[in-house]
Amino acid sequence: MNFDQIINRRGTYSNKWDDMHSSYGVSPDDGLAMWVADMDFQSPDCVQHAVKKMLDHGIYGYSSGTFPYEEAVCCWLRNRHGWAIEPDWIDTTTGLSNAIALVLDTFSKPGDRVVLFSPVYHAFKKVVLAAGREITVCPLEKVDNQYKMNFSAYDEVMTGQEKIALLCSPHNPGGRVWTQAELRETGEFCRKHDLLLVSDEIHQDLVFPGHKHIPFPVAAPEFVDRLIVLSSASKTFNLAGTHTGQVIIPDQDLRKQFKKRISELSLGRNDFGVAMTTAAYSPEGAAWLDKLVCYLDGNRKLFDAGVNGIAGVSSMPMGATYLSWVDFSQTGLSQEEVATRIYQQAKIAANAGETFGKGGELHVRFNTGTSRELIRDAVTRLERAFVN
Numbered sequence: 001m002n003f004d005q006i007i008n009r010r011g012t013y014s015n016k017w018d019d020m021h022s023s024y025g026v027s028p029d030d031g032l033a034m035w036v037a038d039m040d041f042q043s044p045d046c047v048q049h050a051v052k053k054m055l056d057h058g059i060y061g062y063s064s065g066t067f068p069y070e071e072a073v074c075c076w077l078r079n080r081h082g083w084a085i086e087p088d089w090i091d092t093t094t095g096l097s098n099a100i101a102l103v104l105d106t107f108s109k110p111g112d113r114v115v116l117f118s119p120v121y122h123a124f125k126k127v128v129l130a131a132g133r134e135i136t137v138c139p140l141e142k143v144d145n146q147y148k149m150n151f152s153a154y155d156e157v158m159t160g161q162e163k164i165a166l167l168c169s170p171h172n173p174g175g176r177v178w179t180q181a182e183l184r185e186t187g188e189f190c191r192k193h194d195l196l197l198v199s200d201e202i203h204q205d206l207v208f209p210g211h212k213h214i215p216f217p218v219a220a221p222e223f224v225d226r227l228i229v230l231s232s233a234s235k236t237f238n239l240a241g242t243h244t245g246q247v248i249i250p251d252q253d254l255r256k257q258f259k260k261r262i263s264e265l266s267l268g269r270n271d272f273g274v275a276m277t278t279a280a281y282s283p284e285g286a287a288w289l290d291k292l293v294c295y296l297d298g299n300r301k302l303f304d305a306g307v308n309g310i311a312g313v314s315s316m317p318m319g320a321t322y323l324s325w326v327d328f329s330q331t332g333l334s335q336e337e338v339a340t341r342i343y344q345q346a347k348i349a350a351n352a353g354e355t356f357g358k359g360g361e362l363h364v365r366f367n368t369g370t371s372r373e374l375i376r377d378a379v380t381r382l383e384r385a386f387v388n
């Protein structure tokens, strides 16, 4: 693997590279794509071989239930994260946005409220509202440039109509890795308000040295009767286009309800996604991931050093993910001026912070899952755009 290699994704129907003009007015000819959360790296060889094997065989019929996919997911979660699960706890969905939609559909009804710890991954809001549910915002607080929860303040905003809390662990944006104490407190809050807790752990593998992701059920096993964990190999191994994710439900009653709904909707899984996930969740995949995390750590340091040198600009130190959260509020510029400088002057397509909800104003999310050279280029562009 060579993460330094620049692979041109323009003209490949890439959402990140080919849609940046329609979304941000940034031309793909000389612009940099730092928005959509996928990486500019090829997936590891073990994944490429799995796909090639399927292509060489050339028959894409129904696969057998004996395919060792659930086993691979169980091994990965046990070996990598210390969480022992049963294969039967896993349901496979068309990615995790779909998983959230299915969970809302199964466990709530239109008009119910869903708790979001905001600012948070923008699609949470989109999926909740599209399902006809309402949002109760529990604002994260910035303490020493890190997001913290404040559950006594959250008690005050609860209306009694909340049915589900959607946690992002590790957090996107900004990469906060929640501690065991924080996860326990989240569980207690959910118990107090009788909420089903959905812990989206899609970023669980992209954790930097000095931090440790704890799966929610490992951190706070006393709450598994109200817990659903979402997992996927898609961020870790750059497989987002496979739209394959896992809904993992330890509690038998909740699991039964969810499986019933999946069956009613006749939902099946995509064999390419299943085969690629199985191949990724292997010792070869793990070795690749270790190198990836080192590389992303280097990107993070370079990016932070660059942007934090710009007057009034500060990035949140990331414990995980490649989704840097940068605060422009001390530049003295308006949100529109910040946007103009980033999109028109620096020619970087990056996510506007306000789309992540309350607290995202005057912030921008930059995807650092790319080659070092592009990170250097991005820093130079930002330095020039924000000089004076």
Ligand SMILES: Cc1ncc(COP(=O)(O)O)c(C=O)c1O
Pocket: 037, 094, 095, 096, 097, 098, 121, 168, 172, 200, 202, 203, 232, 234, 240, 243, 244, 245
């Ligand atoms: C926290 C989180 N959940 C879910 C998703 C989307 O997952 P999928 O592509 O499987 O729908 C993302 C993508 O960025 C994410 O950051």
